[in-house]
Amino acid sequence: MTLQTSQSEIASGGSKSSGGLSQLLNRISDKLEPVIEWTIWFCGWSSIIFVAAIFLFVAIEAGGFFEQVLDEETNKLEYRWKGFEPIKGFTFKEFFTSINWRPDRYDKPEYGILALLVGTGAVTIGSMILAVPLGLGAAVFISEFCTGRVKETLKIVIELLAAIPSIVWGFIGVVVLGPLIVSATHQLSHIIPGFQPAFVGVNVLNASIILALMSVPVIVSVGEDSLKAVPDSYREAALSLGASRWEIVYRVLFPAAKNGLLAAVLLGVGRAIGETMAVLLCTGHAVNIPTKLTDPARTLTATIASELGEAVRGGDHYRILFFIGVVLFAITFVVNLVADLVVKGIKGQDNA
Amino acid sequence: MLRRSSSFLGILGCLGLFLGCGGGGTSSDDIVRVSRQNNSGTYAYFREAVLGKEGQFKLGSIDQSGSKDVVELVSITPQAIGYSGMGYATPEVKMLAVKAEGADAAVAPTSENAAAGAYPLARGLYIYLLGEPEGATKHYLNWIMSPEGQKIVEDIGYVPMPAVEVTDETAPPEATIKVAGSDTMVNAAQAWAEVYMKKYPQVSIQVSGGGSGVGIAKLIDGTVDLANASRDMKEEEREQAISKSAGKEIKEITTALDALAVYVHKENPLNEIDIEDLKQIYGDGGTIQKWSQVKGYPADDATN
Numbered sequence: 001m002t003l004q005t006s007q008s009e010i011a012s013g014g015s016k017s018s019g020g021l022s023q024l025l026n027r028i029s030d031k032l033e034p035v036i037e038w039t040i041w042f043c044g045w046s047s048i049i050f051v052a053a054i055f056l057f058v059a060i061e062a063g064g065f066f067e068q069v070l071d072e073e074t075n076k077l078e079y080r081w082k083g084f085e086p087i088k089g090f091t092f093k094e095f096f097t098s099i100n101w102r103p104d105r106y107d108k109p110e111y112g113i114l115a116l117l118v119g120t121g122a123v124t125i126g127s128m129i130l131a132v133p134l135g136l137g138a139a140v141f142i143s144e145f146c147t148g149r150v151k152e153t154l155k156i157v158i159e160l161l162a163a164i165p166s167i168v169w170g171f172i173g174v175v176v177l178g179p180l181i182v183s184a185t186h187q188l189s190h191i192i193p194g195f196q197p198a199f200v201g202v203n204v205l206n207a208s209i210i211l212a213l214m215s216v217p218v219i220v221s222v223g224e225d226s227l228k229a230v231p232d233s234y235r236e237a238a239l240s241l242g243a244s245r246w247e248i249v250y251r252v253l254f255p256a257a258k259n260g261l262l263a264a265v266l267l268g269v270g271r272a273i274g275e276t277m278a279v280l281l282c283t284g285h286a287v288n289i290p291t292k293l294t295d296p297a298r299t300l301t302a303t304i305a306s307e308l309g310e311a312v313r314g315g316d317h318y319r320i321l322f323f324i325g326v327v328l329f330a331i332t333f334v335v336n337l338v339a340d341l342v343v344k345g346i347k348g349q350d351n352a
Numbered sequence: 353m354l355r356r357s358s359s360f361l362g363i364l365g366c367l368g369l370f371l372g373c374g375g376g377g378t379s380s381d382d383i384v385r386v387s388r389q390n391n392s393g394t395y396a397y398f399r400e401a402v403l404g405k406e407g408q409f410k411l412g413s414i415d416q417s418g419s420k421d422v423v424e425l426v427s428i429t430p431q432a433i434g435y436s437g438m439g440y441a442t443p444e445v446k447m448l449a450v451k452a453e454g455a456d457a458a459v460a461p462t463s464e465n466a467a468a469g470a471y472p473l474a475r476g477l478y479i480y481l482l483g484e485p486e487g488a489t490k491h492y493l494n495w496i497m498s499p500e501g502q503k504i505v506e507d508i509g510y511v512p513m514p515a516v517e518v519t520d521e522t523a524p525p526e527a528t529i530k531v532a533g534s535d536t537m538v539n540a541a542q543a544w545a546e547v548y549m550k551k552y553p554q555v556s557i558q559v560s561g562g563g564s565g566v567g568i569a570k571l572i573d574g575t576v577d578l579a580n581a582s583r584d585m586k587e588e589e590r591e592q593a594i595s596k597s598a599g600k601e602i603k604e605i606t607t608a609l610d611a612l613a614v615y616v617h618k619e620n621p622l623n624e625i626d627i628e629d630l631k632q633i634y635g636d637g638g639t640i641q642k643w644s645q646v647k648g649y650p651a652d653d654a655t656n
Contacts, residue, residue, distance in 0.1 A: 288412040
């Protein structure tokens with residue numbers, strides 16, 4: 001405090017003009033303060049505004065509430081309120097329980113997304129079975145078992161993995177992993193009698209492996225952060241009680257960091273559900289309920305990606321694709337909600 | 353690191369084993385159907401030509417998003433069958449001769465056969481526009497149908513239309529023509545644009561793909577001047593075009609023919625196929641699941 005006053009005395013004594021300048025700056029910052037405050041407020045709320053706006057947009061497109069018509073006087077295209085009009089032949093029961101996805105059928109379109117839901121589920125679960133142990137294992141290794149240069153190198157390389165675009169992953173899946181799966185399963189079928197080899201390289205297994213590799217970096221970086229956040233005193237206390245390193249990880253760190261680790265896993269799940277380009281290429285994109293890992297499948301996101309570009313704008317097919325978007329929204333919302341509740345539940349136990 | 357990756361592969365193998373045994377079903381005789389996504393022009397044409405007006409595809413085919421992708425997947429999958437433009441053939445795949453219903457013999461997918469009308473799977477490649485073409489657009493369209501434009505069609509692997517000699521020798525005015533649409537036609541459209549722009553530098557032609565549906569949607573929205581389409585304009589689209597363009601007439605120009613080839617792996621012993629068998633393979637309710645059920649397929653020589 002004394003230092004500041006002495007400095008300002010020197011400044012004002014030294015030259016009058018600089019004193020005026022600092023006053024001016026003070027005045028400007030006084031004026032700016034509400035603006036900055038408002039900007040920060042907006043940044044905080046913007047995510048909510050954007051989510052609401054996107055949901056509204058998707059829902060409006062799915063509902064077909066507006067139609068584009070030509071204004072005769074101004075000769076310009078205008079949006080006009082049309083009101084809700086149900087899609088011909090659409091029922092919720094068929095939508096969720098039928099595997100027949102034929103939105104292009106001219107006489108009687110069929111809108112069943114059961115196979116697509118199962119495809120999304122199969123690919124997500126498959127990828128998590130691979131990615132969770134691998135990702136959490138890598139996080140534990142980086143956080144607890146290595147130091148110095150090895151640690152830094154691993155962290156950088158894993159972050160690089162996250163920077164590979166999904167179309168590149170998809171390409172690797174089709175060109176490298178596909179033929180590999182075919183030849184590997186054929187080799188296995190010679191060794192193990194009764195084993196069915198894969199005939200197509202693009203299938204649930206391929207997409208699961210690619211998605212797992214894509215979600216591992218997310219799981220590793222979030223998981224490693226949450227392990228790092230566990231105070232060293234926990235580790236020291238455990239060591240002093242004679243715990244081995246594995247016991248520290250398993251009995252001390254995992255329970256202490258479980259919220260963060262759960263968040264890491266759920267971020268991975270989110271990535272897997274939402275991924276589009278890679279699964280479009282790697283699943284085989286077949287409307288089919290997979291009965292084994294080597295069957296091709298199709299996901300909700302890939303269906304939107306491949307069909308939206310060619311659907312007649314505002315038509316029934318277009319609206320159904322947007323409705324699938326609403327369903328995806330609902331799925332991610334439920335996943336996040338469950339995650340929140342689980343995390344809250346764990347916290348509640350801790351407090352009790 | 354090595355140990356971890358090998359155990360990772362081991363886990364994968366075990367998982368594959370469990371699920372592989374559980375499912376049952378596929379054998380080396382099974383046909384792997386490769387198809388296109390449900391709004392490609394090729395898909396729509398194949399459905400109409402092979403499965404009939406009311407026909408539907410059997411679900412569960414592997415749907416690729418590009419003509420080239422179909423051929424690529426067939427080339428690495430010995431049991432696969434797929435359909436795609438004739439121009440996409442590679443040495444790794446074999447094109448089957450197709451026998452139409454009631455025909456005496458199967459016809460190979462060649463330009464000559466398609467032009468003569470003998471090959472049953474040939475379709476038109478169209479350019480759509482709204483209203484009468486004017487100025488540079490008219491000049492460009494006339495040029496496409498001239499011997500020079502049709503020569504390009506032939507070079508790319510499509511079947512040319514009877515060429516119309518251009519009598520009007522005046523140069524086109526300065527203009528920008530925007531073209532979008534069919535992925536099947538995009539290579540031809542790009543070649544036309546390149547040669548034409550070299551000849552008439554005052555005209556700039558911007559070509560983009562996206563699919564027949566995208567091209568037509570853009571034409572209706574007024575963002576492009578010409579739409580390439582490898583299928584007919586749908587009734588729904590015609591209505592939209594008329595309501596949004598203040599009653600302009602829809603013009604359709606057939607620029608070339610594309611013979612759709614049926615592709616199989618190069619080691620497949622089959623050389624020709626009946627349309628009826630294709631229908632049983634691809635169609636909803638079709639009975640053919642295995643290669644041994646296909647007419648002309650050697651019974652004891654199954655591919656491994």
